[in-house]
Amino acid sequence: MIELRGLHKSFGQNNVLAGVDLSIERGKSMVIIGGSGTGKSVLLKSILGLITPDQGQILVDGQDVTQADRDAFLARFGMLFQGGALFDSLPVWQNIAFRLMRGSLKRPKDEARDIAIEKLRRVGLKSDVADRFPAELSGGMQKRVSLARAIAAEPEIIFFDEPTTGLDPIMSGVINDLIREIVVDMGATAMTITHDMTSVRTIADDIAMLHAGRIQWTGPVGDMDQSGDRYIDQFINGRAEGPIEAIR
Amino acid sequence: MTGALGALGSAVLAMLASIGRVVIFAANTVKHLALHPFYPREFFQALVQIGWLSLPVVGLTAFFTGGALALQIYAGGARFSAEAVVPSIVAIGMVRELGPVLGGLMVAARVASSIAAEIGTMKVTEQIDALVTLSTDPMKYLTLPRVLAATLSLPILVAVGDAIGIFGGFLVGVNRLDFNSAAYLKNTVDFLETADVVSGMVKGAVFGFIVALMGCYHGMNSGRGAQGVGRATKSAVVAASVLILGANYILTEVFFTS
Ligand SMILES: Nc1ncnc2c1ncn2[C@@H]1O[C@H](COP(=O)(O)OP(=O)(O)OP(=O)(O)O)[C@@H](O)[C@H]1O
Numbered sequence: 001m002i003e004l005r006g007l008h009k010s011f012g013q014n015n016v017l018a019g020v021d022l023s024i025e026r027g028k029s030m031v032i033i034g035g036s037g038t039g040k041s042v043l044l045k046s047i048l049g050l051i052t053p054d055q056g057q058i059l060v061d062g063q064d065v066t067q068a069d070r071d072a073f074l075a076r077f078g079m080l081f082q083g084g085a086l087f088d089s090l091p092v093w094q095n096i097a098f099r100l101m102r103g104s105l106k107r108p109k110d111e112a113r114d115i116a117i118e119k120l121r122r123v124g125l126k127s128d129v130a131d132r133f134p135a136e137l138s139g140g141m142q143k144r145v146s147l148a149r150a151i152a153a154e155p156e157i158i159f160f161d162e163p164t165t166g167l168d169p170i171m172s173g174v175i176n177d178l179i180r181e182i183v184v185d186m187g188a189t190a191m192t193i194t195h196d197m198t199s200v201r202t203i204a205d206d207i208a209m210l211h212a213g214r215i216q217w218t219g220p221v222g223d224m225d226q227s228g229d230r231y232i233d234q235f236i237n238g239r240a241e242g243p244i245e246a247i248r
Numbered sequence: 249m250t251g252a253l254g255a256l257g258s259a260v261l262a263m264l265a266s267i268g269r270v271v272i273f274a275a276n277t278v279k280h281l282a283l284h285p286f287y288p289r290e291f292f293q294a295l296v297q298i299g300w301l302s303l304p305v306v307g308l309t310a311f312f313t314g315g316a317l318a319l320q321i322y323a324g325g326a327r328f329s330a331e332a333v334v335p336s337i338v339a340i341g342m343v344r345e346l347g348p349v350l351g352g353l354m355v356a357a358r359v360a361s362s363i364a365a366e367i368g369t370m371k372v373t374e375q376i377d378a379l380v381t382l383s384t385d386p387m388k389y390l391t392l393p394r395v396l397a398a399t400l401s402l403p404i405l406v407a408v409g410d411a412i413g414i415f416g417g418f419l420v421g422v423n424r425l426d427f428n429s430a431a432y433l434k435n436t437v438d439f440l441e442t443a444d445v446v447s448g449m450v451k452g453a454v455f456g457f458i459v460a461l462m463g464c465y466h467g468m469n470s471g472r473g474a475q476g477v478g479r480a481t482k483s484a485v486v487a488a489s490v491l492i493l494g495a496n497y498i499l500t501e502v503f504f505t506s
């Protein structure tokens with residue numbers, strides 16, 4: 001279980017997170033929605049310790065993350081970065097198998113490669129992509145390779161930052177199903193950021209909406225349409241008129 | 249007046265703060281030398297990139313410098329009929345001073361910039377963050393292999409550069425200045441001491457450390473976007489070059505008095 005308590009983060013004058021409280025149950029899929037620039041990516045990076053919050057606490061299974069052993073802590077996580085963040089000096093398969101080739105999860109090269117190719121298949125890519133370099137792939141292909149890397153070591157907790165952005169509708173469907181499958185079959189805990197409402201409805205058990213530095217609304221995905229919250233209504237129906245300013 | 253003093257004060261403070269950060273970064277790098285794990289593949293790649301691929305540029309620089317040095321010393325020596333010193337001064341000048349300094353500066357231009365641009369781009373595209381989440385310490389995976397490779401390969405580059413520089417001087421001496429080739433070589437070998445060569449190679453090691461450290465430091469602290477990477481690259485080359493020249497004076501002072 002992941003618990004955030006009173007998380008604050010500013011960059012200079014820019015108050016991005018202003019007291020975020022949220023909890024994510026083990027084995028559940030939480031989807032974070034919210035306007036562009038509201039700090040969704042910052043939120044995920046704070047949990048991973050890539051950004052140090054100014055204030056507040058992050059607990060994973062009851063333990064404060066700042067007290068946890070970093071290596072053991074990170075070994076439980078997988079992350080798909082918004083921009084892919086593939087290592088462009090390494091071929092695709094070595095990107096995917098990065099974790100399987102070093103450290104505590106190290107295994108023979110052939111085995112790591114086989115796993116990488118299997119993960120490629122799961123994100124809808126053929127094995128001939130394995131030996132190409134990230135720069136030779138299209139944006140959507142890079143995103144999927146990055147997704148394959150995030151799930152390669154079968155982590156307990158997986159963060160997906162906009163997994164379907166830049167994909168065609170069919171591929172989006174494949175990826176949504178994959179994320180759902182990872183949560184249901186592997187029992188992983190997932191946190192997904194997305195702007196795609198179809199994704200939200202396929203992936204989510206629960207959703208949370210980030211607005212003005214706080215969680216505006218959180219609850220089961222089934223309650224989303226009858227939340228009675230004007231902000232969430234405006235957001236999920238994509239209306240220009242409403243309490244959320246269009247110019248931010 | 250107070251405004252100007254205040255500005256001066258804060259500039260000095262900012263400079264001291266950045267010196268502090270560089271020192272901490274350097275100490276961190278050295279500390280990781282003793283800590284598990286070590287990434288041999290990254291180390292050998294860095295060795296090829298930094299050591300092997302710098303050979304042509306260092307060699308050419310040394311060759312032309314040795315030749316020019318021979319001409320200059322001949323012209324200078326002729327003023328008090330001391331043309332005969334050409335071989336020994338070319339050798340000593342190359343080995344003790346010009347080999348390491350020019351080699352270091354050429355490597356700074358070639359390597360500090362490419363390291364800073366590469367690591368800076370990785371930083372900007374979140375690849376460094378991705379490394380961390382994949383349980384890999386960027387200091388170990390990126391910085392240490394490069395710094396170690398540069399520190400170990402620069403002395404060898406310097407030694408090769410010395411030999412090529414002396415050869416350049418020899419060619420000019422024999423072909424343009426009518427030295428007898430056997431006498432030129434004998435003069436070179438007789439005057440050169442082991443300490444000369446070793447002191448030059450020690451300089452090379454220090455310069456190598458500086459070059460890779462500056463590349464990594466500025467890359468890791470790169471600002472956002474293409475502009476951030478551009479600035480990091482420029483800062484890395486400038487800082488490496490200035491530090492090389494400063495360190496060169498200090499090292500020369502140390503070797504001179506001892
Ligand atoms: N390293 C940083 N330095 C300074 N400001 C930052 C940094 N990272 C994020 N920000 C700022 O924090 C705010 C939130 O950024 P974030 O990337 O979390 O947005 P987001 O909600 O993920 O938006 P999007 O949906 O467009 O990806 C933005 O205003 C951004 O400029």
Ligand SMILES: [Mg+2]
Pocket residue numbers: 040041042082161
């Ligand atoms: Mg984002």
